[in-house]
Amino acid sequence: MARKPLTRPRKIATQERSRATVDNLIEATARILVKDGFDKASTNRIAEVSGVSIGSLYQYFPSKEALVAAVIERHQQQIMQTVRSELAQVSTQALDQAMRRFVAVAVEAHRLDPRLHRVLAEQIPRVGKLEKLQTFSRENFSLFRTYLEGARDELGVDDLELASFVCVTTIEALTHNAVLHHAKELTDDRMEALIDEAARLVTGYLKG
Amino acid sequence: MARKPLTRPRKIATQERSRATVDNLIEATARILVKDGFDKASTNRIAEVSGVSIGSLYQYFPSKEALVAAVIERHQQQIMQTVRSELAQVSTQALDQAMRRFVAVAVEAHRLDPRLHRVLAEQIPRVGKLEKLQTFSRENFSLFRTYLEGARDELGVDDLELASFVCVTTIEALTHNAVLHHAKELTDDRMEALIDEAARLVTGYLKG
Amino acid sequence: MARKPLTRPRKIATQERSRATVDNLIEATARILVKDGFDKASTNRIAEVSGVSIGSLYQYFPSKEALVAAVIERHQQQIMQTVRSELAQVSTQALDQAMRRFVAVAVEAHRLDPRLHRVLAEQIPRVGKLEKLQTFSRENFSLFRTYLEGARDELGVDDLELASFVCVTTIEALTHNAVLHHAKELTDDRMEALIDEAARLVTGYLKG
Amino acid sequence: MARKPLTRPRKIATQERSRATVDNLIEATARILVKDGFDKASTNRIAEVSGVSIGSLYQYFPSKEALVAAVIERHQQQIMQTVRSELAQVSTQALDQAMRRFVAVAVEAHRLDPRLHRVLAEQIPRVGKLEKLQTFSRENFSLFRTYLEGARDELGVDDLELASFVCVTTIEALTHNAVLHHAKELTDDRMEALIDEAARLVTGYLKG
DNA sequence: TATGAATGAGGATTCATTCAT
DNA sequence: TATGAATGAATCCTCATTCAT
Numbered sequence: 001m002a003r004k005p006l007t008r009p010r011k012i013a014t015q016e017r018s019r020a021t022v023d024n025l026i027e028a029t030a031r032i033l034v035k036d037g038f039d040k041a042s043t044n045r046i047a048e049v050s051g052v053s054i055g056s057l058y059q060y061f062p063s064k065e066a067l068v069a070a071v072i073e074r075h076q077q078q079i080m081q082t083v084r085s086e087l088a089q090v091s092t093q094a095l096d097q098a099m100r101r102f103v104a105v106a107v108e109a110h111r112l113d114p115r116l117h118r119v120l121a122e123q124i125p126r127v128g129k130l131e132k133l134q135t136f137s138r139e140n141f142s143l144f145r146t147y148l149e150g151a152r153d154e155l156g157v158d159d160l161e162l163a164s165f166v167c168v169t170t171i172e173a174l175t176h177n178a179v180l181h182h183a184k185e186l187t188d189d190r191m192e193a194l195i196d197e198a199a200r201l202v203t204g205y206l207k208g
Numbered sequence: 209m210a211r212k213p214l215t216r217p218r219k220i221a222t223q224e225r226s227r228a229t230v231d232n233l234i235e236a237t238a239r240i241l242v243k244d245g246f247d248k249a250s251t252n253r254i255a256e257v258s259g260v261s262i263g264s265l266y267q268y269f270p271s272k273e274a275l276v277a278a279v280i281e282r283h284q285q286q287i288m289q290t291v292r293s294e295l296a297q298v299s300t301q302a303l304d305q306a307m308r309r310f311v312a313v314a315v316e317a318h319r320l321d322p323r324l325h326r327v328l329a330e331q332i333p334r335v336g337k338l339e340k341l342q343t344f345s346r347e348n349f350s351l352f353r354t355y356l357e358g359a360r361d362e363l364g365v366d367d368l369e370l371a372s373f374v375c376v377t378t379i380e381a382l383t384h385n386a387v388l389h390h391a392k393e394l395t396d397d398r399m400e401a402l403i404d405e406a407a408r409l410v411t412g413y414l415k416g
Numbered sequence: 417m418a419r420k421p422l423t424r425p426r427k428i429a430t431q432e433r434s435r436a437t438v439d440n441l442i443e444a445t446a447r448i449l450v451k452d453g454f455d456k457a458s459t460n461r462i463a464e465v466s467g468v469s470i471g472s473l474y475q476y477f478p479s480k481e482a483l484v485a486a487v488i489e490r491h492q493q494q495i496m497q498t499v500r501s502e503l504a505q506v507s508t509q510a511l512d513q514a515m516r517r518f519v520a521v522a523v524e525a526h527r528l529d530p531r532l533h534r535v536l537a538e539q540i541p542r543v544g545k546l547e548k549l550q551t552f553s554r555e556n557f558s559l560f561r562t563y564l565e566g567a568r569d570e571l572g573v574d575d576l577e578l579a580s581f582v583c584v585t586t587i588e589a590l591t592h593n594a595v596l597h598h599a600k601e602l603t604d605d606r607m608e609a610l611i612d613e614a615a616r617l618v619t620g621y622l623k624g
Numbered sequence: 625m626a627r628k629p630l631t632r633p634r635k636i637a638t639q640e641r642s643r644a645t646v647d648n649l650i651e652a653t654a655r656i657l658v659k660d661g662f663d664k665a666s667t668n669r670i671a672e673v674s675g676v677s678i679g680s681l682y683q684y685f686p687s688k689e690a691l692v693a694a695v696i697e698r699h700q701q702q703i704m705q706t707v708r709s710e711l712a713q714v715s716t717q718a719l720d721q722a723m724r725r726f727v728a729v730a731v732e733a734h735r736l737d738p739r740l741h742r743v744l745a746e747q748i749p750r751v752g753k754l755e756k757l758q759t760f761s762r763e764n765f766s767l768f769r770t771y772l773e774g775a776r777d778e779l780g781v782d783d784l785e786l787a788s789f790v791c792v793t794t795i796e797a798l799t800h801n802a803v804l805h806h807a808k809e810l811t812d813d814r815m816e817a818l819i820d821e822a823a824r825l826v827t828g829y830l831k832g
Numbered sequence: 833t834a835t836g837a838a839t840g841a842g843g844a845t846t847c848a849t850t851c852a853t
Numbered sequence: 854t855a856t857g858a859a860t861g862a863a864t865c866c867t868c869a870t871t872c873a874t
Contacts, residue, residue, distance in 0.1 A: 014833090042868055053835045054870085064869065122330065159401075165390075166382060166405050173381030174374060193367075197374050197413075204412040205405075225858070250843055261860045266845065430854090458847055469856045470849085480848065538746065575817075581806075582798060582821050589797030590790060609783075613790050613829075620828040621821075641837070666864060677839045682866065 022060050022070075024050040030071045034115045043067070072120055079109045080139060087143055095154040095206060098147060099167075100199040106171050107195060110179040118180050137168070144168050148206070156208015167202045174198045230268050232258040234282055237275045242323045249276070280328055287317045288347060295351055303362040303414060306355060308407040314379050315403060318387040326388050345376070352376050356414070364416015375410045382406045438476050438486075440466040446487045450531045459483070488536055492552045495525045503559055511570040511622060514563060516615040522587050523611060526595040534596050553584070560584050564622070572624015583618045590614045646684050648674040650698055653691045658739045662692070662747040696744055703733045704763060711767055719778045719830060722771060724823040730795050731819060734803040742804045761792070768792050772830070780832015791826045798822045 028050035032041040043064050047054040061067045086105045090098050110117055145164040148155065157163045178186060178194050186194070236258030240249045251272050255262040269275045294313045298306050318325055353372040356363065365371045386394060386402050394402070444466030448457045459480050463470040477483045502521045506514050526533055561580040564571065573579045594602060594610050602610070652674030656665045667688050671678040685691045710729040714722050734741055769788040772779065781787045802810060802818050810818070 043870080044868065047836095054837095055835050055872085056833080058870070059833075162401065162405060165385075166402075166409060169381050169385045170378045170409070173377050177373075177377045193370065194374075197370060201374060201378070201409065201413040205409040229858080251845080252843070262845085263847085263860050263862095264858070267858075270845095272844070459849080460847065463857095470858095471851085471856050472854080474849070475854075578817065578821060581801075582818075582825060585797050585801045586794045586825070589793050593789075593793050609786065610790075613786060617790060617794070617825065617829040621825040645837080667866075668864075678866080679839050679868085680837070683837075686866095688865075 018060070021050075021052055021056060025052055025057060025060060025067060026070050026074055028052075029067050030075075030113075030116055033068070033071065033119045034113075037119065038068075041068075071116075075113065075116060075120060078112055082109055082112065083140070083143070090147060091150050095151055096199070096203055098151065099203045099206070100195065102144065102147075102167075103171055103175065103195050103198045103202075106175040107179065107191065110175050114179050121176070121180075137172075140172075141165070141168050155206050157206060163206060166205065170202060171198060174201075226268075229260055229264055230278075232260055233265055233268060233275060234278050236260075238279045238283075238321075238324055241276070241279065241327045242321075245327060246276070251275070279324075283321065283324055283328060286320055290317055290320065291348070291351070299355060299358055303359055304407070304411055306359065307411045307414070308403065310352065310355075310375075311379055311383065311403050311406045311410075314383040315387065315399065318383050322387050325384075329384070345380075348380075349373070349376050363414050365414055371414060374413065378410060379406060382409075434476070437466075437468055437472060441468055441473060441476060441483060442486050442490055444468075445483050446491075446532055449484070449487065449535045450529075453535065454484075457484075487532075491529065491532055491536060494528055496552070496555060498525055498528065499556070499559070507563055507566050511567055512615070512619055514567065515619045515622070516611065518560065518563075518583075519587055519591065519611050519614045519618075522591040523595065523607065526591050530595050537592070537596075553588075556588075557581070557584050571622050573622055579622060582621065586618060587614060590617075642684075645676055645680055646694075648676055649681055649684060649691060650694050652676075654695045654699075654737075654740055657692070657695065657743045657747075658737075661743060665692070667691070695740075699737065699740055699744060702736055706733055706736065707764070707767070715771055715774055719775055720823070720827055722775065723827045723830070724819065726768065726771075726791075727795055727799065727819050727822045727826075730799040731803065731815065734799050738803050741800075745800070761796075764796075765789075765792050779830050781830055787830060790829065794826060795822060798825075 028046050029041060032046060032049060043057060044054055047057045083105055090101050093101065141164055144167060145160060148160045148164060233254060236254050237249060240254060240257060251265060252262055254275060255265045291313055298309050301309060349372055352375060353368060356368050356372060441462065444462050445457060448462060448465060459473060460470055463473045499521055506517050509517060557580055560583060561576060564576045564580060649670060652670050653665060656670060656673060667681055668678055670691060671681045707729055714725050717725065765788055768791060769784060772784045772788060
């Protein structure tokens with residue numbers, strides 16, 4: 001207890017070391033999830049790959065689920081960072097422009113780490129981290145809905161809640177499917193085409 | 209001919225016994241998948257729940273995957289049966305009508321066993337039964353595309369392949385999300401509304 | 417009971433069928449032992465390969481061990497048949513001749529079915545059929561010893577029991593090792609050489 | 625240097641703990657092999673008997689085979705240690721002396737742990753450790769052959785390769801059979817007699 | 833706080849054998 | 854007597870987690 005003030009640098013060093021350890025663990029987990037899938041991602045394996053002892057792993061994460069949850073969280077943070085910055089000026093744009101933006105951003109988000117995205121999307125429901133995913137899609141939903149409210153004049157629909165659900169779901173599904181299941185066929189050209197189509201789809205719908 | 213009556217019943221009895229065993233196993237697997245998810249669906253558990261010995265389980269299914277595959281297949285058979293019969297007359301209908309039909313059928317299909325559908329969709333990619341799922345969605349895709357080809361006059365789009373991808377994905381996502389994640393909020397009224405919206409969405413898009 | 421006299425032909429037919437069934441089973445067991453080893457030779461597999469139902473298998477053989485025992489017995493019968501007929505005139509031969517004979521016969525016996533012989537030798541101790549093997553080697557031993565007794569004049573050893581043990585063991589080991597572990601290197605020439613060597617070995621020993 | 629005393633014991637303690645675990649496992653495996661044979665030597669049984677958890681067993685040995693292989697290796701190490709030290713001066717001895725030595729050493733080797741030797745010899749071929757056994761008998765073979773080369777003057781045979789094969793096989797078989805199958809009848813007297821006989825057998829053969 | 837040895841419940845699968853038909 | 858469906862004990866092995874050092 002007396003030593004704490006004296007060891008601030010050391011403490012910081014320690015904190016940094018902790019931070020590095022945690023990062024290593026999350027990174028290793030992500031890598032293993034991508035490479036071998038959820039089932040092969042054993043805690044012992046994660047410890048080994050991350051260069052952290054299994055004992056330390058459990059000092060930082062109380063369970064395997066906690067680790068996977070951290071991976072999910074990190075991935076979603078990255079996505080939301082992209083989304084937020086990319087959508088900064090969207091509120092000032094006209095509907096056509098804005099929708100294109102929304103779709104383009106969704107594609108970008110999926111392309112951050114498509115393979116990780118896929119594992120998380122497919123295998124993670126089990127992690128009991130649905131809340132996190134909810135939170136995530138809820139924020140997405142909010143951003144969209146907020147835009148719609150500001151652009152009411154251009155819209156031909158009344159129920160903005162319903163319209164937001166329809167649009168967000170649609171955009172998410174189209175980009176998800178396109179990026180994940182048709183990655184090879186998706187040249188940049190075709191991707192542009194797809195973005196156009198999706199934007200036209202929701203724009204037409206919203207104009208009524 | 210005199211002997212047949214003697215052996216036929218026996219043989220049939222035997223076949224029936226086998227058949228019942230297999231059915232029990234598939235049914236139990238489905239129940240457990242729904243109730244506890246893929247990971248908890250151990251072969252021992254399935255055997256226990258189905259009232260079949262673990263030995264018999266392995267007599268009929270060489271692995272856990274084979275069991276889950278059988279569940280998938282059964283579920284898809286049921287869905288496709290619904291889909292095919294419901295879409296029998298769709299080719300003669302006008303675009304608006306037809307799209308409403310497609311959406312309504314998708315909703316019906318999802319409602320056959322929504323919770324099972326969810327597990328299969330979310331947790332099953334690993335089963336190596338992606339082919340089956342592919343086959344399934346490919347048939348769906350085909351039905352839709354075939355309709356579009358017959359209704360070209362009403363369409364404002366050129367690339368039917370792309371348009372089919374967009375529409376099928378969209379319809380699937382909307383109904384899936386609606387049925388699974390918003391089941392409680394979905395009164396029949398709101399469901400009707402959703403069907404309308406979805407139909408309008410794709411119809412507008414296809415008219416160009 | 418009344419039918420027995422009447423059905424003699426049928427009975428014989430039946431007996432023949434039984435006999436064929438039993439033979440099929442033994443043959444299948446032998447084949448599987450040779451091809452896949454003791455561990456892969458499951459009773460179900462044997463039934464399948466032999467074209468006999470598992471139920472019938474257990475009607476003829478009370479256990480897996482009984483089946484393997486039958487294989488052993490059959491193999492030893494064949495060997496002893498060879499040995500007996502080949503050694504018929506040995507008692508009249510001089511020591512040198514006789515010893516060459518003994519060795520040559522041992523080689524022949526091992527060559528009847530070397531692969532089966534190997535499995536039986538290596539994996540069968542477990543079958544609790546040691547008695548059978550004992551019986552077998554005891555007969556071998558007897559034949560040899562009987563010869564020695566008749567040829568006492570030529571011998572330079574007193575303890576015929578001990579001498580027989582030494583010679584029989586030696587001959588068996590040399591032929592066994594030669595046939596099984598050096599099969600590929602054993603051209604007929606080299607085999608002749610080996611027979612000469614082995615014969616010279618025991619002859620020299622017996623002459624004292 | 626101040627810290628080392630702190631960590632060294634810990635590390636050593638750890639190593640010792642591991643070492644003890646491994647030793648326990650090998651020892652238990654050997655005991656079970658001797659007592660019940662290969663088939664009854666299940667990994668769970670080995671774990672139980674050794675007082676080690678099944679998990680630890682698999683931490684040190686990746687499979688049942690690996691365990692048995694370790695038993696084989698340990699046994700062969702012990703044998704070769706005996707053999708090497710006992711044969712140290714053999715190269716300077718005359719043929720008669722040397723052959724007696726070879727036979728006596730073989731007997732000693734078999735007596736180290738006759739029952740274990742038997743199981744390993746009879747039931748282990750399957751372990752895929754044939755190489756080890758080969759290595760082992762090859763070293764034996766080498767030692768013998770090397771002696772023969774040095775003692776060429778005394779020999780009446782040309783093909784030392786063939787002669788070595790004959791002698792090593794013979795000595796091995798005689799001692800093996802004597803120790804294993806006739807243990808009870810083998811008083812020390814009779815054992816002496818047997819050694820004499822075996823030595824005489826090969827000596828006579830080698831002198832030509 | 834770090835380490836990694838140890839744990840053991842639990843999971844997939846096999847196979848000798850039984851027994852109803 | 855033949856059949857083959859059914860049985861379940863037993864086997865090998867994994868992995869999340871704990872705990873002594």
